[in-house]
Amino acid sequence: MTRISKNQLLTIAKQLSDTQASILGLLGSHRFATTDQLARYHQPLYKSKNSAIRQTNRTTKHLANLGLIRHLNRRIGGSRSGSSGYIWHLTEAGQRLAGIDPKDPLPHLRPTNRWREPSLTFLTHTLAVTEVRIIFEETSHNQPLKIVSVETEPACWRQHISDYGQTETLKPDIAIITKQANYEDHWWCEIDLGSENPARITQKALTYLNHYNYGIEQQTRGIFPKVLWITPTKTRCNQLQKILTTSPKLPAGMHTASTLEQLPNLICQKQS
Template structure:
């Protein structure tokens, strides 16, 4: 795509069109329903830049969403995956979208990013996890739009990944699904968030928790911010919640972080109220 073509294309897109493309760049994949929640507010829902006008009903918002997405798809700015979330019965709300070839080139030019991303049909497990993380991010945006919290910072993968040196000098990576900084009044809260779909075995969860412990021991985040983030696993139900809590409490190496209140396990339903309550960001572990 030539520079003149990019400039012409940018001029033809609305602020909301660009916001949708940027959302897909950030979250890698979104369903029609998630895009509706982000960019097509209903009635009295607060609006933000790039969200366009409010719609009278959810049906009107849904119709407008699929009309805009179909237009962007026709220009190869976005593309739909073969898999639908919820199957055929979910209709257009279950369509999963990612950037198309033209959209990827456009945003690469806009951001001055020389590295080309390869977009192919991801596995069902990858999509389920990606959408779960995106849903949590959108819940944070919604809390901020409602005025319940201030959302000072939100990073998705891979921006939220952290690198550090182990005790033996080897480079290691910490790979949360989201990093967020929220505020309410005078207090600032830091969160490292794990979207859990109950697909990983407990030893995998414990190994991830031990990686968080190694990162905490470096003091990197504490030196910059004066505190260590709350590490939150967001799980689908109470059974999974109890299982992860029990696994973390049984691991002796994690006892200090458990006792310091660093690790938290909440259900998806509890997540918004939990964040709004500002239960995170304990003192230095």
């Protein structure tokens, strides 16, 4: 495809609707999203789920024709899923329009001469992070819950200087602040796909305790977020909860586990 010039991008940007710009923004933040996820993200704009899917199909097709987004060859649910299973991402032109820094430390965002589809493992994890964001947004539409802020990688990462003078980086998958009535809840989310052993989970959980002990988050933001481990199945959730609450090395209340299904109820509960 011919490279879109800066002037062409400026012209396109002026013609984008709010929904089109919103789709570019979501893909810029999360890298990948399915048609279904994009439709659910914009569900309040439409009367029904089917209407949201139809309109999202039209919008993504238009953005693809403009050269701003494209879908992967693989689909969620295979060919039977139709267009709702398409997995979308920004093109190089879309990245430029969305204002993504080409020096971003995440290599899959860097424009390259040769496009390569991501590995299935990486894609599954990335879409799971997107799904968590969508569930938070859906909950805010259906419950008296407000989304105050969302930080995706690498904006949600935190750093401190160790006792040995080395920079250590804490890397949650996504950071979200919600608000109900007069109180806010701060969340750091870890997406678990069931592939990590208990020792690795404990080790990862301890990195949060280590960061807590340095006090950087408390000094700069006044609070240390709840660490929320999100996994697809109840069996894995129970396993995680046991690891996170019975280890003598981990403080009570810092970590909790949830399935995707349980997530809306959990984030609506007042946290201690």
